[in-house]
Amino acid sequence: MQRDDFSLPANPPGGAPRLRASWRRSERYGLAADDIRPVFTGSVDTESLLYECGREVLRGLQKTLANEPVSMMITDPDGLVLSRLSEDATINRSLDRVHLAPGFYFAERNAGTNGLGLALADRAPSLVRADEHYCTGLRGYTCAAAPVVDPSGDVAGSVNLTTWSDSAPELLMALAQSAAANTSALMLARGAGRFAPPTPHGEVFRVYADRSRAPEEALPTTGWRGAFAEARTAFRRGLAVAVVGEPGTGKTALASLARRELRRERVLSARPPAPEDVESWFELWVPELGKDSTCVIVSGVDSMPAWATTELAHLFTRVRATRDMQPYVVTASSADTLPDELRELIDVVVDVPALRFRPDDIMPLAKHFAHQARGRDIDFTPAAARALTAFDWPGNVRGLRRVVREAAARTDRIDLHHLAPEVFTGPGRPLTRLQSVERDEIVRCLTEPGTTVSEAAEQLGLGRATIYRKIRQYRITVPDRTP
Incomplete structure (x- = not known):
């Protein structure tokens, strides 16, 4: 692709494509290069999982860099600085003068091209040196930042390390990436034990x-x-x-x-x-x-x-x-x-x-996907049809196709016990792996033909009161189930 065909009104030193695009966006936002005025908010969220995990990781890193003029920050996905850690009073005072401090937004649209803004915009680790910053007030610094991914795979924020512009940037970038990865891993461990989804490959x-x-x-x-x-x-x-x-x-x-x-x-x-x-x-x-x-x-x-x-x-x-x-x-x-x-x-x-707004589409689509999976028509019991139609389908048609194909691979007549446990579970907080196993076992027993709740409790070794409590806890609904 010939990027040189595009003339740019502003060009950072070096002309790297990502930096050139960032400078173009900064100019489009109407920012003045010689006047940095990031937006200030009166409070930050100090109760979030990102804040908790990020602070813990950076405090550990701070011990390693105790005598270095490096300021370490956590931001939210909008570029709001949530926390700043540094024991160097000189760089702290300097950063205060350019408002790179908790409570200020440093996304590109607020502060032009900068490390944390670029990392959030491009969803990739970013290093912005000295005069690569769009705003002149930031050109005394080198900033390395990396996005933090939450347990769902979304960008939750960033880790940003800032030091003086004449410092070696390579180590700074490695430390930022390591801190972001450790923060993501800690969030994943504490975020109900969920696995991060695979990254895209651009097929x-x-x-x-x-x-x-x-x-x-x-x-x-x-x-x-x-x-x-x-x-x-x-x-x-x-x-x-x-x-x-x-x-x-x-x-x-x-x-x-x-x-x-x-x-x-x-x-x-x-x-x-x-x-x-x-x-x-x-x-x-x-x-x-x-x-x-x-x-x-x-x-x-x-x-x-x-x-x-x-x-x-x-x-x-x-x-x-x-x-x-x-x-x-x-x-x-x-x-x-x-x-x-x-x-x-x-x-x-x-x-x-979304599919939840199209309940009349669910069974025609289900029959279509079942036929695709087996090459012939597959029947659904009335109870299975009611369960499929009642579900909200947060994954929409893609989720319905997966559930139906898995069920159709097992039978020519799909009943409740052929459907994935998620179909019988209402919305709620994410489950740990242990909770998911427990939920699935309860659903498996409840969906067996002719099984009552009392019989399911007996199979699982639970009391009636306990299984009813678990049904409420996991928001389990099974059509036509008797007590």
Whole structure:
């Protein structure tokens, strides 16, 4: 990809792509390079898991760096400095003068290009040296920061280490990454024993129209049809489209089907990459952008590093400037989370409703997925159908497909005991692994045909009062279950 085609109004020394993109964003935010005025809030959240774990990790690091002029900070995901630790009075006084202190926001939009702001924007470890800072008031420092990931896999905040600009930065970066990783691990250990999800790899794949069924056959439900018709109309008019909705609602599938109903073209889907894979990810699919025979769908643009969305916006701008039709689509979790640079290049936003708002779609989809799994029609008992329809499906269509395929692999007639325990559990706090095992065993006994709650309690070696308490604790609901 030729990044040199894009002229930049402001250029940091060295011209690294991430820094150039950050300086461009800083200028777009209207920041004055010679006047740093971060927003101040009167209080910070000192009760959060991030604060607790981050402070514990940094206190340990502080003992190692007791005689070094290094200030260590924890920030929330919006760049709000929650805590600052340092025993060096000189650097503390200096940082106070530029407001790099608890209670101040240091995201890019507040303080321009800086270490912690860049780490949060790009979701990647970041080192900003001296005059690489956008604001001149920060150019006396070198800042190394790394994002902290919470037990769900989301960015919870960052660890930032700041020292004088003439200090060696390599060790600082290694220490920041280590502290962030240790904070994430401690949060994971204390956050109900959950496993972090795998990081994305930025898969890119093509779907060919002549190898797929007609949209009417692949779209068996009514709840999708309004969004489908809206997307198809936008494509017919040659408009750039953003398809938004919760994870798992089928945004990419809907866009692909709507495009292929109009044109026999290949649809290229590019999923968001891990921060370290962005450049190679671009190289895979950018040559296809703008071709008459290809529609590009870039998924999850709201989860991409900020510099990647900047590059993406420039690519799309170039397509719009040279073609009458804009053969690209983006997806995001909501219209509000679309990056500003991309929002300006989108003509129509299509909202795909979550599955919990489409209860009439659940059983048609379930039968569709069961048929896919076994190659023939699979029956559902009335109780199983009621359980599937009553569930909120936080994972949306993706979650329903997984549950149904697992059940269909075991039987030709799906009943309660074939369904995953999660289907019978209401929303609540995350469970530890031990609690999940206990919950699953209770559900397994309760869903056995003809088993009463009393009989389930006896099988588990529990008293009636205990099993009823556990049912309330885990919010277990099993249709047609008798006492």
